Amino acid sequence: MQRITREAALWCLLAVLAGALRLARLDLPLTNAEAASALLALAVLRGESVVLPNPLLGNLQIALFAVFGADDFWARLPSALGGVAICLLPAALRPSLGRLPALVMAALLTLSPTAWFVAREQGASALAWALALAAHLAWCSDRPRLAAIAFGLLLAMGEDALAPALVSLLSALVAGASPAAMVRAWPVALLSFFLAATGLLLRPSGLGDALYGFAQWFSPAPDALSLNRLAIGLLISEPLIWVGAPLAFVRRPTRSALAWLVWIVVGAAFALIGTDRNASALLPLVVGGAGLAAGVYDGLVRAAIARPSWIWLVAVVLFSYAGLGVIQYAGQGRSEWLLVPVVAAAVAFTLVGWLGWATGDYRRSLADVASASSALLAVYTLSVGWQMNLARPDHPGEAYRRDAAGPGLLTLRRDLRQISARTTGEAGALALQVLGPAPSALRWALRDQHNVTYGDQPTAAGLVLAPLKTQPPATGAFVGSSREIIVRASLNGVVCASLPQGGFDCSSLARWLAFREVRGLQTERWVIWLRDDIARRGSGLR
Numbered sequence: 001m002q003r004i005t006r007e008a009a010l011w012c013l014l015a016v017l018a019g020a021l022r023l024a025r026l027d028l029p030l031t032n033a034e035a036a037s038a039l040l041a042l043a044v045l046r047g048e049s050v051v052l053p054n055p056l057l058g059n060l061q062i063a064l065f066a067v068f069g070a071d072d073f074w075a076r077l078p079s080a081l082g083g084v085a086i087c088l089l090p091a092a093l094r095p096s097l098g099r100l101p102a103l104v105m106a107a108l109l110t111l112s113p114t115a116w117f118v119a120r121e122q123g124a125s126a127l128a129w130a131l132a133l134a135a136h137l138a139w140c141s142d143r144p145r146l147a148a149i150a151f152g153l154l155l156a157m158g159e160d161a162l163a164p165a166l167v168s169l170l171s172a173l174v175a176g177a178s179p180a181a182m183v184r185a186w187p188v189a190l191l192s193f194f195l196a197a198t199g200l201l202l203r204p205s206g207l208g209d210a211l212y213g214f215a216q217w218f219s220p221a222p223d224a225l226s227l228n229r230l231a232i233g234l235l236i237s238e239p240l241i242w243v244g245a246p247l248a249f250v251r252r253p254t255r256s257a258l259a260w261l262v263w264i265v266v267g268a269a270f271a272l273i274g275t276d277r278n279a280s281a282l283l284p285l286v287v288g289g290a291g292l293a294a295g296v297y298d299g300l301v302r303a304a305i306a307r308p309s310w311i312w313l314v315a316v317v318l319f320s321y322a323g324l325g326v327i328q329y330a331g332q333g334r335s336e337w338l339l340v341p342v343v344a345a346a347v348a349f350t351l352v353g354w355l356g357w358a359t360g361d362y363r364r365s366l367a368d369v370a371s372a373s374s375a376l377l378a379v380y381t382l383s384v385g386w387q388m389n390l391a392r393p394d395h396p397g398e399a400y401r402r403d404a405a406g407p408g409l410l411t412l413r414r415d416l417r418q419i420s421a422r423t424t425g426e427a428g429a430l431a432l433q434v435l436g437p438a439p440s441a442l443r444w445a446l447r448d449q450h451n452v453t454y455g456d457q458p459t460a461a462g463l464v465l466a467p468l469k470t471q472p473p474a475t476g477a478f479v480g481s482s483r484e485i486i487v488r489a490s491l492n493g494v495v496c497a498s499l500p501q502g503g504f505d506c507s508s509l510a511r512w513l514a515f516r517e518v519r520g521l522q523t524e525r526w527v528i529w530l531r532d533d534i535a536r537r538g539s540g541l542r
Contacts, residue, residue, distance in 0.1 A: 083119020158213020
């Protein structure tokens with residue numbers, strides 16, 4: 001009986017961790033962006049004629065809805081599985097990159113708050129970039145047919161395919177893939193694209209949908225995030241990657257390192273010129289940065305394992321003190337928090353200098369401090385991702401989050417079902433009119449209502465759902481109660497403001513960095529208007 005190696009056990013542990021982090025709490029309410037694609041898949045399943053800008057995602061959601069029902073979990077599952085695949089695909093790099101560097105890269109992607117967030121809240125982007133990474137790795141390992149299959153599946157993702165496809169092609173060429181092999185594999189890619197776009201020939205219109213999706217990539221998105229917000233999110237969420245990535249070029253760069261640099265450079269260019277700018281635009285930067293940083297952290301891990309030292313423990317204590325100091329001062333609204341990490345670093349490097357002078361070996365002490373700080377950065381990265389994705393997934397103050405489902409979205413759906421059940425005996429059977437432009441998240445929440453009409457003109461319906469300032473029909477007496485369904489937050493006020501007497505007040509910035517505290521939330525409220533006679537029936541009165 002063959003024993004499980006330590007390396008195989010570590011890969012299994014990473015697979016469990018990546019799956020647990022990305023599949024947990026997928027049943028939370030969909031955001032507007034997620035609900036838009038889920039509604040299209042649901043419309044196809046109900047026999048309506050619609051265009052799917054992302055045919056592969058749409059076909060997967062249609063199949064899941066047909067088997068398991070239209071639910072938040074199944075709508076998010078393809079993207080979440082794509083996020084898990086991104087974390088585990090570095091296993092294919094073991095022959096070229098090395099066993100430990102491949103494990104380190106997988107660990108960096110597993111912990112990455114950006115990759116974690118994109119897999120849970122950004123539609124099909126994680127799946128698209130997983131296919132791009134799979135194609136890149138297959139081309140680099142001289143498996144052109146497998147690469148062509150992955151590339152064809154990627155093209156079937158329509159509006160989400162262009163940037164990942166170009167990054168995958170360019171990086172594979174830089175890494176040394178054969179252009180002739182790519183050309184010979186094109187028939188396989190086209191067949192894969194044809195089958196994926198048409199849903200195994202069940203939806204021939206998927207070919208036209210994919211072409212429409214390519215054109216949609218150039219259409220401006222009204223709710224795109226600003227570059228400043230994306231840059232801030234990347235800076236505070238990914239220090240573990242961006243501390244290690246530049247150090248990969250201290251030595252002469254390899255072709256593999258240059259290929260990862262293509263992911264970063266081309267991905268950054270698409271983030272600058274892209275119209276639908278969101279956290280998914282940063283995913284190639286994170287993947288490329290993790291590929292570069294893996295070799296650097298590989299050396300630190302080996303050093304920490306091979307030569308344990310008391311300076312490592314001292315550095316952990318010092319940097320932990322710095323982190324706790326930041327949180328303490330930020331909670332008090334004081335700006336002294338800026339000095340705490342500087343003091344801790346100064347003390348640590350003073351110890352390194354003294355120990356190096358005493359022993360004549362500076363490199364070992366520096367490696368101990370670097371590995372200790374890297375371990376704490378890993379803990380910080382995990383805590384940031386946990387807070388963003390699991391602890392407070394409905395908090396709109398995160399840099400990557402366009403909007404969040406308000407606390408009233410679930411209660412609104414529950415209240416409508418209860419009202420209908422009390423008045424008609426069946427949940428979702430009471431006729432409902434929705435006035436005004438309903439956001440996608442609200443339409444998705446109303447998916448189980450059997451008799452819903454959308455329009456701008458009030459009718460004689462007894463149950464009306466309308467924005468806060470819209471009045472119900474004039475006929476009859478109505479009672480109304482509002483629900484907070486969408487919450488947004490601007491980060492424009494999160495700055496260091498100058499004071500009249502001189503100096504700066506950085507309390508708002510400090511509180512946001514430590515707790516993501518944001519003032520002046522923007523809420524979108526909708527009102528349930530219930531006609532008096534229906535309200536009486538629902539309450540048991542006649």
